[in-house]
Amino acid sequence: MFSFLQVLPLCLFVSASPSQSMADQHESVSLCPPQADHATAAGHSWFPGPPPPMYSCTLTPELVAKAREELQEKPEWRLRDVQALRDMILKEHPNLRTRLDDAFLLRFLRARKFDYDRALQLLLNYHTxxxxxxxxxxDLKPSTVKHVLDLGFLTILPRPDPNGRYILFLQPxxxxxNDYPFVDNVRAIYLTLEKLIQPEETQVNGIVILADYTGVGMSQASNPGPSLAKKVVSILQDGFPxxxxxxxIINEPRIFKGIFAIIKPFLKEKMAERYVLHGSDLRSLQRNIPPSVLPEDYGGTAGRLDMSAWSRLLLDCEEEFIVEFCQPDPLEGVVLPDSMLFEGGQAGGKDEDAFRGLRSQLYYCY
Structure with missing residues (x-):
């Protein structure tokens, strides 16, 4: 879990078109996620609701301009680009049971700056x-990770930063x-990311991760090996939009740098450069995340840290996640070329050997 968090700290409607008749016959039509009711939405007014069943852009003029500049997104071509990706899916992978609605496919186009081929690769990696x-x-749904949420392992800070980015806060x-399997933490984080990516503003602005490593010791640091880290890196870098x-990272122990050495080879250079280690220096943290966003626990002015609000939001979305994840395997019957297989599925012996050698050094440092 420790090494994983260094990687982090991670209605179906086809628009009318010439290819609509193909989409109407597609198996994914049954995977329509339910719309959140107004009572639920009102109860979580601090976080944007899911997109409407028929796509309508919700971006402000400022975000439209940002998407054009940073993501190569042209509003006048947006739905044409979505249709192009949809056509590629239906032609090249007709048996893939995936959502084909505009809002869903836009996530992948934005994550890959509207490069059709790279967006399709990302979608396939997402399912692989x-x-x-x-x-x-x-069986991925919030009720199965309620113990993780109740523990206060993660939350989303209620105020986005000045760049409009929501902050995923983790306490590894x-x-x-001995309490529960490590993968339960991964499940809770993945559900959170799935909810975070729904609003269009998150797709354009991205997110920030803040991880407080207070209390992390050798029991957490030595638990997962590089094969697990490699899986998580592959999902977050190449398999999630x-x-x-x-x-x-704040309050990291001395062993952090040693563990990070295991993960860094799997990180893209751009991602590795985005890690900032603050130690116990709150002023350093506040130079990256302003006090207006941080809770009082970290010298901020955003009130006391509330770990329960995000938990309630996720648990209220149980039905939505059941439809999204508790379905037949979307890759059943689909044959993918070797170039599109999930890279994190296997870990080489060299990775494990390196980890065993480093583990003894970690105990020495600790």
Whole structure:
């Protein structure tokens, strides 16, 4: 779990078109997620609700301009680009049971700056990751990770930063290996990311991660090996349509740098450069995340840290996640070329040997 968090700290409607008749016959038509009712939405007014069943852009003029500049998104071509990706899916992978609605496909186009081929690769990786890691994705719904949420392992800070980015806050020191399996933490984080990526503003702005490593010791640090880290890196870098813009680590122990050495080879250079280690220096943290966003616990002015609000939001979305994840394998009957297989599914012996050699050094440092 410790090494994983360094990687982090991670209605179906086809628009009218010439290809609509093909989409109407597609198996994914049954995977229509339910719309949140007004009472639920009102209860969580601090976080944007899911997109409407028929796509209508919800971006402000400022975000439209930002998407054009940073993501190569042209509003006048947006639905044409979505249709192009949809046509590629239906032609090249007709048996893939995936959502084909505009809002869903836009996530992948934005994450890959509207490059059709790279967006399709990301979509396939998104589904392949689920197949490669069934212990994480099988029966994935909030009620199955309620113990993780109740523990206060993660939350979303209620105020986005000045760049409009929501902050995923993690407390890995809350977890004890004897309490429950490590993969439950991964499941809770993945559900959170799935909810975070729904609003269009998150798709454009990305997210920030803040991880407080208070209480992390050798029991957490030595629990997962590089094969697990490699799986998580592959999912987050190449298999999930979200932009992680910064990872802030505070109160990290001395062993952190040693563990990070295991993960860094799997990280893309751009991602590795986005890690900022603050130690116990709150002023350093506040230079990256302003006090107006931080809770009082970290010298901020945003009130006391509330770990329960996000838990309630996720649990209220139980039905939505059942429809999204508790369905037949979307890759059943689909044959993918070797170039599109999930890279994190296997770990080489060299990775494990390196970890065994480093583990003794970690005990020495600790």
């Amino acid at each position: 990751g689920r197949k490669a890691w069934p212990e994480v994705f099988q 020191g809350k977890w004890r290996p 979200i932009r992680i813009k910064a990872v802030n």
